[in-house]
Amino acid sequence: MQFMLLFSRQGKLRLQKWYVPLSDKERKKISRDLVQTILARKPKMCSFLEWRDLKIVYKRYASLYFCCAVEDQDNELITLEIIHRYVELLDKYFGSVCELDIIFNFEKAYFILDEFLLGGEAQETSKKNVLKAIEQADLLQEKTIFHLQSVLEKNVICP
């Protein structure tokens, strides 16, 4: 995988992870282009996109778009499932996750991603193991991060 982007329906970037060395300028250009292209697509359209020499796989979960760039010979469907597994992990960790969880706790989302994908490859596909690793690290952490769910109504993500 070359990179992963999360962005909202308004085109705001929520998470970005780059697995190939690119300059800041290139990163910005790529995310701008891609966000525009994907937002312009209709819901019934194919989840795959040929973009430059890459294959873009994206999926919308509620108001968030998850988008991965893979090489042409990679399997698009399994990439789609990688996205889904990541959403499952987030969901399990945050307890029915919503966009706000990711906005306010984006570093957590990164930690989970790092346990799941490493250097652009699936590292651990067992849901239990990923969460176990995160919890172990979290145990040391004080509970300073406030979870919004007590304040706000949850927006359940529908896959």
Place this chain on the structure above:
Amino acid sequence: MSDVVEKTLTALPSLLSLDSQPGSAKLSSTSKLGNLIRGITELTSKHEEEKLIQRELTSIKDQVSSPNTSMRQMKELMVRAIYCEMLGYEASFSYIHAIKLAQQGSVLDKRVGYLAVSLFLNESHELLLLLVNTVLKDLQSTNLIEVCMALTVVSQMFPKDMIPAILPLVEDKLNHPKEIIRRKAVLALYKFYLIAPNQVQHIHNKFRKALCDKDPGVMTASLHIYLQLIKENSEGYKDLTASFVTILKQVVGGKLPMDFNYHSVPAPWLQIQLLRILSLLGKNDQSTSEIMYEVLDESLRRAEMNHNITYAILYECVKCIYTIQPKSELLEKAAKCIGNFVLSPKINLKYLGLKALTYVVQQDPKLALQHQMTIIECLDHPDLIIKRETLELLFRITNGQNVTVIVEKMLDFLRISKDDYTTIDLVGKVAELAEKYPFETMNTVFSLGGDMMQPDIPNSFLKLLSEGFDSDEEDRKLRLFAVDSYVSLLQSEPNKLPQRFLQVISWVLGEYSHLSAELEPATVMTLLSKLLDLKHTSSETKSWVLMAMTKLCEGGVAISVAQDIYETHSSSMDTVLRQRAQELQHLSQDSELRGRVLPRDAGLMPLEVDSSLSFLDGFVSEALAAGAAPYKPPHQRQEELAQAKALSLEPYSLSLPISMSSCSIADRQSPTLMSMSSGLSGDSTDLSHKGGSTTLKLDGVKRVWGREGYLAQREPVEETAQVEVPSPLRSPSQQAEADSTQSQTPTPTVTPELEQDKQQLASSLFVGLGSQSSVCLMGKSDPTPQRFRRKAQGRASSSGASEKTPTSLGSTPSPVDNLLCNSLLDSNLVSEPTNQTPQASQSLDTTNGNCHEELTDVKENNPSLIHNNEEPDKPKDLCLSSHLPTELSGLSHSEITPLCSNQSVNLSACHVQKEDSLQLVIFIFNSSDSALQQMQLQVDSGELKVNYCLSLITDSPVEEVRSHSVAVCHYSVTVKRPSVHVEVLGMLSYQLPGGTPQTIQFSHKLPLTTFIRPLTLSTEEYGSMWLAFSQDTKQNLTLINDDQDPLTTTLNVLKKKLQLHVVEIIGVEGIVACQLVQDQPCLMHCRVHAGTLAVWLRSPVPDLPDCLLYHCQRALQEH
């Protein structure tokens, strides 16, 4: 849903500022990130956001550099800095602090520090060096979490040069008791391997250990390395094939812990990784491939179609099966899988299906034939991605016959595509096709692709034009055509053409406009001179234009035009242009010199290039003698300049008085050295070096050029003409009825005409893909004018008939049955000798002449009308024949004959003669509106051995056939006991939803001749076999007495009709041999005696001689 989020977001600030709840108070007071996010959501304009973030960044900057900031505060600051960067604002001042945080913070702060580093920096960033020590320290830590963090950051980014420093530590981790550490270490090594492969060479055996790790996670991680290693050198890892196969077997068999299941599929990521590795190992290697056949079959079987993840596995399986050495059973299953993908209503699967088809189509072009209608639908798909993939597929199946249609489709796409990358790619492909199959579409390519295309495309086009083809006359026509079309382009609106196209145009006009008799050079000159006046014409193009004019200036008017041009451009700021103008001026004055410098038709004359410029030696020595400074290469000059530190106060010497124009004309340089020198024409200096090797290979390429350009436009016109002729069903008087029947039409989306249109498109697209077998397709490939006329007549008479006898229309087959009925009727017509379609081959006629068939009453009712209706074209036959199993679709099949039908099913059959067997194919068409369930087909025969080959029911005996779709059962049949006609009995049982089980029986007779194959042997072999055989029969047959050699004629008739092999004819005796599949020989000895043919047959098989004799008799009687 997202509206809710938006609302919540806008409500957020007020909610949080209420401060009534303890929770929110905590958030607003402690979480500065919360404040920041809240602040941003309150803003309305981008400008305000910018201001706010800048303020925020300044405050972060102040705090991070303050010595009083604790690490814990630092962590919080980093999170905010990351957030600002994500919004697109630079926070580079914080990078160094991120590294500091990772270095000095407690375990918890460290985590954020490492995260910030991995987000801020990329592996080429110099600050990363500062991280090496921290990583080293953490790798040696006793705290597992710290080790994990270090490994995580290492496998994401690490300076290449520093790998040796940490490599031993990472290696050690491969033996760590915790699997999570081992796993991360393996991935770190994988990363090292990617960026610096030779640094990890010595630990390859440790990879093996990781592969054998007891933890599946570590093993999975090691596969990343192996995939990479095998990609680079598959030979080195063949010995691991068996291990990979065993692992895959265990995974597929569900031996892994449940944790690894994903939606109840065992470790799909692992499966896919293994399949990829296997496909690399099995490629071009029969023995390795054989090891994996079984597990592939198992994978295919286990992956039931129900979830995306199984589709992903199936897709990878299919790819693997088509990559390794082929095995027919697997290929069949894979082909079926691809079919399911392509036909799937889910758009993602359809896309993958097309992609898979594209992948396999070179090996198996017939598969594309099977799905041609779907492919055509995909061509018009609203999603451009699907369209694009379809074009990719078409690109792969392009051949001389369908190239024009495919290129047209590609150009259509180009017209709507806005994406530069796609345009470049597609233009390249079109140009590639255009070179392979040259034609006029190049013009369109140039005007659409414009300046985006690679510069070598116009170059090679010009090269093609100048080198020409095999015949001079053709070349002349081609060039003349180019000249004419370009002149008319220039006359209309040259300002819209892209620069590159203008360059091509001017070159062609300069070189070849003399070919056109009625075209005055002056006219061309004037046209070209207009280009010079255009505002957007680049100076590169201008010099091409001037060059062309130089070639053209001949005759009074032209010279005066040249004079004008010279006057305007001789003072141009551009030296190249000035030079060209000079050349133009000189050469227009001196036609003799021009003839020498720019000889006509010199395109292919090799130019001698004096690259040492020896002809200037005299000039140089003269200049040196006159006191000029010797030449110094640029780098030397620069060095000297650098050494001379003081300013040079001397005035620059005057430049040498060289007449630039005259010397460069002498070697006839091209106006744009760069592009021309890549070998495009007579101007090319490269050409002589490259010699013959650069010439394009055009053998076997169909000529699509004609005097009027290529004929692409004409073909589609014919097609539309056919489509527009109103079919009798739709004649005005019957419109209402037609409409009412329309509503019941089984194909809900497409009207018959549309369908026909598509089929016509199909026939033009998929032409030349299979062998002669796919008759209907092939037949249409080149509609000769004569054929077309005949069709038109057929149409006319049929519509006339329908007007006269409107009642007869009432008994036309109801549209519900259309699909099948048409094919039934067609087959019936074909079996009548008078109505032989040109496509049907001779042998098919004889072999199927006496098929037993039950005909639907529709056909008996009204044969004449149907004859008129359906004879001219028979696209419907396609429908069933396109369902033929993959491995048969390339072979010629007999007509599809109806077996039986009732209100819900239609059964029909055809057979395909293979060399070693006869393949019987039964089509089950569900004509009802609901699905057939629990369908079971039993086929049996006393005389035949029936082997079930492949069908939808392979996996389970219970099968479902969707409404209006076709299921295919395929049997391989060999003869157990010969008889004149062998009969196959069958029974289909099925159930409609909510109905009782039903059965329908049928019988199908196959003449013995379908099983007869020629047996090639020599006279000696014949002799020894003859003596060994026990069963024999003698009889006298009629001799065909029509010319001087009755024996030869008679035997030839037998040979043709029964597929016998004539071994030898000596005088009045002839010996003939054949065999019944498989390997049951029958020999025949013939002698002309008293006006009859005395035949003596011998075979080891009882009854065979008698049966064969019967068929010989019939064949001769029929003659």
